[in-house]
Amino acid sequence: MQERRTNRERSEGTTATLIAVARQLFVDRGYAETGTPDLVAAAGMTRGALYHHFADKRALFRAVVVAESRAVADAVERSAPGGHDPVADLVTGGEAYLDAMAEPGRSRLLLIEAPAVLGPADAAAIDAEHAGRTLREGIEAALAAGAIRPLPIAALVTLLGATFDRAALAVSEGMSRSDCAAVLAEVLNGLRS
Incomplete structure (x- = not known):
């Protein structure tokens, strides 16, 4: 049986995923050339999820x-x-x-x-x-x-x-x-x- 993750664990996981994906895009493209649509697409998330965890890019x-x-x-x-x-x-x-x-x-x-x-x-x-x-x-x-x-x-x-x-x-x-x-x-x- 799979353990259920707490809201905090899910939130931390989402934050970690966004940071890891953003890091790679910022390295590959640079900050200026990386848009929020790129970030959410690469993370497989919605813009709402991004803005829930971070105020902006x-x-x-x-x-x-x-x-x-x-x-x-x-x-x-x-x-x-x-x-x-x-x-x-x-x-x-x-x-x-x-x-x-x-x-x-x-x-x-x-x-x-x-x-x-x-x-x-x-x-x-x-x-x-x-x-x-x-x-x-x-x-x-x-x-x-x-x-x-x-x-x-x-x-x-x-x-x-x-x-x-x-x-x-x-x-x-x-x-x-x-x-x-x-x-x-x-x-x-x-x-x-």
């Missing part, structure tokens, strides 16, 4: 960006062992970031489309909750341990985050991942006290 896109950002942060957190060398942990986290951002379409979604569609402030706020948070925590740990020179944390997070993002874009455009990882490691190791 932009809200659905935001949910995709949050899910992608969360996936990147999860990958970074799984990679960093939290050992005795916080700088080595930052390097390992940076490599995990590059690997996570190599997921097809992810760099474009998070680094190009998100700021354009959601605005730079909202895109940055989402990042600050997820991948940016992991970088901030890693830098805070390195500063607290005296492993890196005492520099302003906001500037470190902003500038290192921009460096990681640019590396992810470069890799997505065909640059060698190992070259980018090697340079990032040198940058991080150059901060050692």
Whole structure:
């Protein structure tokens, strides 16, 4: 006998389906070229179902960006062992970031489309909750341990985050991942006290 799903389980399933379908369409076509009729057709749902779960296409896109950002942060957190060398942990986290951002379409979604569609402030706020948070925590740990020179944390997070993002874009455009990882490691190791 098949178990009946609760309304909450059905709602969560519908939301997850819409996010997964939207992600694929946004990657394949871009935000601007993806219409709500495309989204509901690909999901096999009605427009009513879409609007029941999301206010509009932009809200659905935001949910995709949050899910992608969360996936990147999860990958970074799984990679960093939290050992005795916080700088080595930052390097390992940076490599995990590059690997996570190599997921097809992810760099474009998070680094190009998100700021354009959601605005730079909202895109940055989402990042600050997820991948940016992991970088901030890693830098805070390195500063607290005296492993890196005492520099302003906001500037470190902003500038290192921009460096990681640019590396992810470069890799997505065909640059060698190992070259980018090697340079990032040198940058991080150059901060050692």
